[in-house]
Amino acid sequence: MRSISDTSVNDRYRVPKPKGIKEVPAYIGRVVANFFSRLFYIFRLVWDTKRSLLFIMVFMAVFNGVMPVIGSIIGAQIINKLADAYSGALAAFGVIAVLLILQFAYTFINQAISRLYATVTSVSGEQVSNHVKMLIMEKAKEVDMVSYDSPDFYARMENANREAGMRPIQIMSSTFSVLSTVISIVSYVIVLFAVSWWSPWLIILVSIPTTIVNFVYKKKNVNYMFFRSKSRRQMDYYASTMIDKDLVKEIRMFDLGDTFTDKYKATFDDYYKGLRKLRIEETLWGLGAAVVTSVVYCLLYIFLARGVFRHEFAVGDFSLYTGAITAIGAGVSSFIASTANIYEGTLFIENLISFLNEKPTIVPSLPEPRHVERGTGHTIQFKNVFFRYQGMERDVLKDINLTINEGETVVIVGLNGAGKTTLVKLLTRLYDPSRGTVLLDGHDIKEYDVKELYDMFGMIFQDFGKYAVTAGENIVFGDIERKAGPEEVRDAAKKSGADVYIEKLDNGYDTPLMRYFEANGAELSIGQWQKLAIARAFYSDSDILILDEPTASLDPMAEQEIFNQFNELRHNKTSIFISHRLSSATIADTILVMEDGRIVEKGSHKELMEMRGKYYTLFSTQAARYVEEGENI
Ligand code: ADP
Numbered sequence: 001m002r003s004i005s006d007t008s009v010n011d012r013y014r015v016p017k018p019k020g021i022k023e024v025p026a027y028i029g030r031v032v033a034n035f036f037s038r039l040f041y042i043f044r045l046v047w048d049t050k051r052s053l054l055f056i057m058v059f060m061a062v063f064n065g066v067m068p069v070i071g072s073i074i075g076a077q078i079i080n081k082l083a084d085a086y087s088g089a090l091a092a093f094g095v096i097a098v099l100l101i102l103q104f105a106y107t108f109i110n111q112a113i114s115r116l117y118a119t120v121t122s123v124s125g126e127q128v129s130n131h132v133k134m135l136i137m138e139k140a141k142e143v144d145m146v147s148y149d150s151p152d153f154y155a156r157m158e159n160a161n162r163e164a165g166m167r168p169i170q171i172m173s174s175t176f177s178v179l180s181t182v183i184s185i186v187s188y189v190i191v192l193f194a195v196s197w198w199s200p201w202l203i204i205l206v207s208i209p210t211t212i213v214n215f216v217y218k219k220k221n222v223n224y225m226f227f228r229s230k231s232r233r234q235m236d237y238y239a240s241t242m243i244d245k246d247l248v249k250e251i252r253m254f255d256l257g258d259t260f261t262d263k264y265k266a267t268f269d270d271y272y273k274g275l276r277k278l279r280i281e282e283t284l285w286g287l288g289a290a291v292v293t294s295v296v297y298c299l300l301y302i303f304l305a306r307g308v309f310r311h312e313f314a315v316g317d318f319s320l321y322t323g324a325i326t327a328i329g330a331g332v333s334s335f336i337a338s339t340a341n342i343y344e345g346t347l348f349i350e351n352l353i354s355f356l357n358e359k360p361t362i363v364p365s366l367p368e369p370r371h372v373e374r375g376t377g378h379t380i381q382f383k384n385v386f387f388r389y390q391g392m393e394r395d396v397l398k399d400i401n402l403t404i405n406e407g408e409t410v411v412i413v414g415l416n417g418a419g420k421t422t423l424v425k426l427l428t429r430l431y432d433p434s435r436g437t438v439l440l441d442g443h444d445i446k447e448y449d450v451k452e453l454y455d456m457f458g459m460i461f462q463d464f465g466k467y468a469v470t471a472g473e474n475i476v477f478g479d480i481e482r483k484a485g486p487e488e489v490r491d492a493a494k495k496s497g498a499d500v501y502i503e504k505l506d507n508g509y510d511t512p513l514m515r516y517f518e519a520n521g522a523e524l525s526i527g528q529w530q531k532l533a534i535a536r537a538f539y540s541d542s543d544i545l546i547l548d549e550p551t552a553s554l555d556p557m558a559e560q561e562i563f564n565q566f567n568e569l570r571h572n573k574t575s576i577f578i579s580h581r582l583s584s585a586t587i588a589d590t591i592l593v594m595e596d597g598r599i600v601e602k603g604s605h606k607e608l609m610e611m612r613g614k615y616y617t618l619f620s621t622q623a624a625r626y627v628e629e630g631e632n633i
Pocket residue numbers: 149389390392396414415416417418419420421422423
């Protein structure tokens with residue numbers, strides 16, 4: 001079954017179908033123009049990676065085109081001279097010896113150049129593939145966060161990654177092979193004209209059914225691959241659950257192994273069924289076309305044999321002409337296969353091009369972006385902000401009006417799903433509001449240089465990254481632009497309490513974390529990881545610090561202590577904390593209480609307690625629970 005997203009992926013690459021007969025020429029024109037523009041794009045990719053490769057390919061194309069004809073002519077000459085010698089018409093053996101030496105020299109040169117060519121293309125292919133992968137990575141860096149919410153994006157990325165491999169070099173190779181095939185076909189056609197003017201055309205004519213089968217099935221194959229991106233991603237996902245370090249515990253304990261293997265198998269069976277049907281159909285049609293070709297070839301051979309019988313030409317010429325027929329046939333097949341491959345490749349590559357040409361929307365709205373003034377306090381304002389995630393039916397943030405003054409410490413509280421994280425995603429411009437404006441220092445946040453903006457924020461997410469690098473590097477990732485030494489790293493670790501365990505690791509701050517790559521990598525507990533993430537925040541020299549509950553695994557006292565420390569250390573810098581523990585909120589200058597996408601209460605702890613509203617109720621409930629838990633201990 002096709003999903004909506006899979007269909008939309010494919011629709012991007014279609015040249016709109018003609019609506020009437022009158023539009024057909026224009027349609028064909030667009031298809032051809034599209035084809036050549038894609039081909040040109042691939043040439044440029046290869047040109048940008050390795051210019052010499054293009055020259056080598058042109059040389060090889062001409063060489064491969066001319067050489068087989070030369071080989072056939074030498075071969076025919078040898079047979080004719082041998083036949084003459086047999087009948088006593090040729091006295092000197094030297095001529096035959098020279099011809100034989102020439103033929104072996106020809107075979108050797110052919111082999112040597114083919115090997116050399118195979119080596120050059122496989123080595124250069126790796127370089128081209130690497131170049132394309134780098135382009136994809138560069139693109140992934142600037143893709144909007146919002147793209148990651150859409151299956152369509154994942155489908156395009158999966159398709160682009162799949163094509164990044166040897167596809168461009170294959171297309172190039174096929175293009176040059178078309179060139180050499182054309183040279184070789186033309187040369188053999190000239191040879192065959194000596195026998196009859198119509199035989200070359202007949203051979204070309206009978207190749208039409210094969211051509212149609214090839215092109216139709218290449219197109220069907222491309223469509224199938226696009227439509228089934230979802231199945232392939234599902235298979236990748238089910239397979240990855242078995243080897244994902246974070247999931248493997250649960251998979252064992254909940255005994256989910258068979259469930260995911262079964263899901264994988266069911267998806268594969270369905271995927272494979274379609275693919276097999278396509279391949280079998282293609283083979284059957286191909287066989288049908290081959291029967292037609294074989295019958296025509298057989299009749300041509302009989303015609304030639306009759307020529308020898310009637311002394312119209314020599315035995316060596318028979319071998320030359322039958323060789324020419326076979327070579328033209330093979331040339332036409334190779335021409336069809338190569339052009340069909342190029343056609344298929346350009347259809348695939350269209351997806352890559354569209355992925356690489358995607359324009360991010362999180363860009364400055366001004367041609368000359370505003371610069372972010374660093375090292376000062378900042379004011380943030382939300383004016384009538386609404387936000388809805390793509391494809392959702394309801395607003396996640398509703399009419400948010402809010403001012404955060406410079407140097408303020410703000411704590412956002414509220415139940416799960418209230419919209420706290422979404423609010424900070426808008427505040428940091430990871431997403432743009434659906435309606436309304438976010439202002440930074442009085443200007444629309446969209447006017448600023450995005451990189452400078454992101455540099456200004458120090459953000460530690462709830463699901464912060466756990467990187468398989470050293471403990472020290474994990475801390476430095478908190479502010480990679482900052483020019484600081486090991487002293488500052490140690491200082492940050494000390495403030496978050498991570499120093500206690502890091503110093504006990506085999507190589508201290510230089511110890512690699514996790515065992516993906518190093519056998520002596522250290523495995524940390526979730527609480528230890530959280531302290532490391534918080535050390536990143538202490539290390540960061542950001543103007544606005546945002547902690548989105550990375551402290552959830554620490555006990556309430558430790559969390560409060562960390563918030564206190566930030567509050568004291570950051571003096572006039574703005575800090576925003578998200579927590580579901582209201583005890584931690586007491587340190588804040590301003591507490592924002594969120595419920596169902598709205599800010600329902602706002603004020604200091606004292607003010608909100610006196611108000612006896614939502615905050616008061618939540619706070620009293622949590623406090624009572626802590627007292628109860630305390631009594632139970
Ligand atoms: P909180 O941080 O208060 O727990 P969030 O801001 O993370 O809440 O989420 C608010 C609402 O938005 C939730 O209902 C959640 O399901 C939804 N949501 C969060 N992220 C996405 C997303 N990427 N796409 C669609 N819905 C989302």
